[in-house]
Amino acid sequence: MGTLVDARNIRGVYYTGAKDVVAVNDVSVKIEEGQVLGLAGESGSGKTTLGSIIALIARPPLHVEQGTLEIDGKVQELGGDAKVPRTWRGAVVSMLPQGAMNSISPTKRIRHLVYDVVRSHDRKVSKDEALDRARQRITTLGLPARVLDAYPHQLSGGMKQRTVTIISTLLNPRLLVADEPTSALDVTSQKILIEMLLEMLEKKIISGVIFVTHDLPVLRTVANKIAVMYQGRVVEMGPTEMMVDSPKHPYTQALMSSVLAPEPKYSKIRIEGMSSFDRSLFDAPAVIHR
Amino acid sequence: MSAIYAAEHITKTFGHGKNQVQAVKDVSFALEEGQVTTIVGESGSGKSTIARMVLGLMPITSGKLIFQGKDVTHLRGRARTEYWRDVQAVFQDPFSSFNQFFTVGKLLARSMRLVGREAGQKRLEDALGYVGMDLSVLERYPHQLSGGQRQRVMIARALMMQPKLLIADEATSMLDASLRVNILNVLKDLRDGLGMTVLFITHDIGQACYLADRVLVMEHGVMVEQGKTDEVIFNPQHEYTRRLLADVPKLHEAIHLEELHETLEPR
Numbered sequence: 001m002g003t004l005v006d007a008r009n010i011r012g013v014y015y016t017g018a019k020d021v022v023a024v025n026d027v028s029v030k031i032e033e034g035q036v037l038g039l040a041g042e043s044g045s046g047k048t049t050l051g052s053i054i055a056l057i058a059r060p061p062l063h064v065e066q067g068t069l070e071i072d073g074k075v076q077e078l079g080g081d082a083k084v085p086r087t088w089r090g091a092v093v094s095m096l097p098q099g100a101m102n103s104i105s106p107t108k109r110i111r112h113l114v115y116d117v118v119r120s121h122d123r124k125v126s127k128d129e130a131l132d133r134a135r136q137r138i139t140t141l142g143l144p145a146r147v148l149d150a151y152p153h154q155l156s157g158g159m160k161q162r163t164v165t166i167i168s169t170l171l172n173p174r175l176l177v178a179d180e181p182t183s184a185l186d187v188t189s190q191k192i193l194i195e196m197l198l199e200m201l202e203k204k205i206i207s208g209v210i211f212v213t214h215d216l217p218v219l220r221t222v223a224n225k226i227a228v229m230y231q232g233r234v235v236e237m238g239p240t241e242m243m244v245d246s247p248k249h250p251y252t253q254a255l256m257s258s259v260l261a262p263e264p265k266y267s268k269i270r271i272e273g274m275s276s277f278d279r280s281l282f283d284a285p286a287v288i289h290r
Numbered sequence: 291m292s293a294i295y296a297a298e299h300i301t302k303t304f305g306h307g308k309n310q311v312q313a314v315k316d317v318s319f320a321l322e323e324g325q326v327t328t329i330v331g332e333s334g335s336g337k338s339t340i341a342r343m344v345l346g347l348m349p350i351t352s353g354k355l356i357f358q359g360k361d362v363t364h365l366r367g368r369a370r371t372e373y374w375r376d377v378q379a380v381f382q383d384p385f386s387s388f389n390q391f392f393t394v395g396k397l398l399a400r401s402m403r404l405v406g407r408e409a410g411q412k413r414l415e416d417a418l419g420y421v422g423m424d425l426s427v428l429e430r431y432p433h434q435l436s437g438g439q440r441q442r443v444m445i446a447r448a449l450m451m452q453p454k455l456l457i458a459d460e461a462t463s464m465l466d467a468s469l470r471v472n473i474l475n476v477l478k479d480l481r482d483g484l485g486m487t488v489l490f491i492t493h494d495i496g497q498a499c500y501l502a503d504r505v506l507v508m509e510h511g512v513m514v515e516q517g518k519t520d521e522v523i524f525n526p527q528h529e530y531t532r533r534l535l536a537d538v539p540k541l542h543e544a545i546h547l548e549e550l551h552e553t554l555e556p557r
Contacts, residue, residue: 256541260474
């Protein structure tokens with residue numbers, strides 16, 4: 001299995017006028033073909049920023065100061081004034097932003113959005129052709145074809161999230177960056193969405209996923225590899241099992257131990273949470289597992 | 291131990307005719323004094339509707355609510371304001387429940403009006419103490435606080451009334467896992483230290499397991515199961531509770547139910 005995506009030395013800074021905020025500080029991640037990389041961390045750790053830089057949608061006030069992105073052997077410079085080819089967005093790397101399911105136009109049917117997405121990359125495509133492609137994809141992944149004719153309010157939260165996930169991959173991107181796709185769903189809908197994502201990988205609709213979330217138990221069920229971010233840096237990265245069962249970095253350890261599972265021991269013990277800024281966590285060296 | 295609060299056969303219906311939806315159907319439960327009771331269920335199961343009815347923010351279609359032996363089903367005006375001295379709530383979103391132009395001090399001073407200025411200052415200090423914050427927070431604006439700090443201020447605001455019953459509607463759902471534990475610990479301490487009764491509403495069974503003495507499970511407006519936490523979560527009787535538990539993603543390897551039962555056998 002080869003490497004699908006190799007993102008190197010990414011540095012993303014928000015120019016806010018008063019002071020610059022370094023949200024992503026010299027981060028490198030790799031994703032193997034057919035795998036899922038989980039990006040974990042708390043609010044403000046930079047995980048969404050890193051996701052959007054890799055998805056090539058960084059916009060002011062966010063500036064990419066340095067970094068390269070290599071997909072399928074093609075190298076793209078990200079830093080400074082580098083121009084990213086328009087065709088990469090959506091077709092090579094696709095982004096499923098946080099809360100996408102609540103951003104569908106409430107006055108238009110789903111099929112309108114489908115046509116919009118396909119046509120923006122292929123001017124010559126006819127309405128029927130675009131819809132056929134979507135209908136086929138939707139039925140392959142086990143959703144009823146009627147969602148195309150529905151308005152957003154007629155679909156449940158889980159159904160809407162699955163629909164936008166399918167639409168975001170209509171152009172067969174190599175990599176999908178999914179930002180908190182399961183966070184607003186209840187556990188049953190979460191499970192169905194994750195199964196669908198894994199099916200998409202299996203059917204080679206997409207070749208890799210960056211799954212951004214703060215929900216570690218969800219990552220355990222979906223990710224092959226987990227990178228934990230803290231204050232703009234990756235503090236620990238490695239195979240899921242290793243990260244969950246024997247984390248080395250004190251921050252990862254603290255994060256893992258604050259997860260509450262419905263297991264008998266949790267009703268008997270008291271877990272101490274963390275305070276927001278603990279210098280010892282920040283100063284500990286990063287751990288990258290092979 | 292006695293029940294401080296009881297709901298008897300409460301029902302809530304929204305809409306009319308063809309569009310009628312029964313959000314809560316004939317639900318009965320009791321809250322024991324000094325215990326944490328949790329309502330769990332998926333989105334749309336009616337758990338927040340129950341919270342709003344208990345708070346008196348929403349009229350109930352049929353049934354009866356009893357607080358400390360008094361019927362509080364249809365409170366209005368001054369009687370309802372009195373009721374809110376004893377029953378307070380903390381809501382889900384700590385980011386939108388602040389007036390962003392007010393400092394925390396000004397925000398809390400508004401609640402002080404209900405208890406009088408002298409008693410208020412004392413209660414303010416006590417309340418901030420319970421949630422583990424010092425007085426310097428009073429000069430801060432909401433944007434200078436993290437989500438966890440904001441939620442603690444919101445709990446402090448509710449505590450200033452020294453309520454007998456605190457309702458927390460998804461109060462920890464928008465916080466990071468590490469901060470979430472802190473808030474749950476605050477609720478635990480209130481129960482253990484002040485003997486406060488807490489109605490905690492969540493979709494996260496892990497949190498229910500950590501915090502609750504009793505668990506109520508809701509599905510589509512119907513209460514399908516209720517009982518002690520250990521019994522409901524580790525020995526679920528209803529099909530729906532089992533499914534809900536099976537769908538919870540586990541951080542460590544799934545524990546087999548049989549093994550679990552062995553560890554729970556009475557010694």
